[in-house]
Each structure stands twice: as structure tokens, then as C-alpha cells.
Amino acid sequence: MVSAAGGKRGRPPKAAPGPTLERLRHGDVALMPHAIADESGNPSRPYRSADTLARMLRQGSVTPAMCQAADDFRAQFARASLDPLGAPDLRRPPQGAGHGLELSEQQVEARRRVWRALTAVGGIASPAGSCLWHVIGCELSLRQWALREGWGGGRAMSQETAAGVLVGALCVLQTLYGL
Numbered sequence: 001m002v003s004a005a006g007g008k009r010g011r012p013p014k015a016a017p018g019p020t021l022e023r024l025r026h027g028d029v030a031l032m033p034h035a036i037a038d039e040s041g042n043p044s045r046p047y048r049s050a051d052t053l054a055r056m057l058r059q060g061s062v063t064p065a066m067c068q069a070a071d072d073f074r075a076q077f078a079r080a081s082l083d084p085l086g087a088p089d090l091r092r093p094p095q096g097a098g099h100g101l102e103l104s105e106q107q108v109e110a111r112r113r114v115w116r117a118l119t120a121v122g123g124i125a126s127p128a129g130s131c132l133w134h135v136i137g138c139e140l141s142l143r144q145w146a147l148r149e150g151w152g153g154g155r156a157m158s159q160e161t162a163a164g165v166l167v168g169a170l171c172v173l174q175t176l177y178g179l
Contacts, residue, residue, distance in 0.1 A: 052141055
């Protein structure tokens, strides 16, 4: 016998699957507001981690234009194939045949744009450049980056200072991208 709720009598109807407990232990997740295509091209509404920028936007510490600048930088970073496990020096031209995979023109142009953005905020060795690379590009949390980076005697940076560095870097990116 089937109940009005659609399940068998005595059993509650199955709930939509959510994120696993393991995933929930690693930070905030939220159901995406609209459907996207999954690997097979079928519509799905996956859970997405609530990243640093989403939280900062909700709190009002960054503007939508700053988030757009971050999204643009992240897209260029991904297009440039700057894998955090072994990114080459951006100033060095790619090697010829027999030295690994050749870079496409899109990748080369994306690397130029990433390098231009990093230079605009003071270079990759500056706090703002390091923050963009790690927090926006490599998608580390702001807290992780603050703990691993230390200026002024090698001490870990406070999370408030790290947020200020990120906001400053995003202001520069917003201007650079004309947003």
C-alpha cells in the first residue's frame, strides 16, 4: 500500500541527498539557487561551498563589483592552468617541443593577464599579490592564507588584517578591470 506522501506505509519519503558529513566538516555549503548541467548534461542543483567572497558579500565588507573582479581573476587563473602544485614562472616563456605540454594561445594570454593583475597589486611577493594568488586563484580560505603567510617578523597575520589585504587587492582589481 502506498501513502499519500508517495512512500510505502510506515516509511517516510526519501529526502533529497545533501552534502556528506565529511564535506560539512570543512565549512559552509549552500544549495545553488539555480540548476546547472552535471557531467552528463542533465540539470542538477548541487551544493556549493560558501567561499570567502560570498561570506564577505553577505557581511557587506565587499561590493558586488569587487566579487566580479575576483571572479574574473579566478577565471583567468584557471584558464592560465596555474595549478597550485607546480605553477611555472610566468615571466619565463614556455619551452619548445619535448619539454612537456605546449601552452595554447589562450593560456599564454591568460597568464599575461594574471601577471598584469598581480603586478598592479604590488607583485606576487606582496601581501596583496600573495592573497590574490592563494585566496582567489588557489581558493584557500582567508584563514588558511593568514595562518601560512607572515609579514613583520614571520608572525601569522590576524584574520582581520588578512581581510583588509583582500579588500584592498580587490579594489585595485576592480579599477584595473574597469568595473
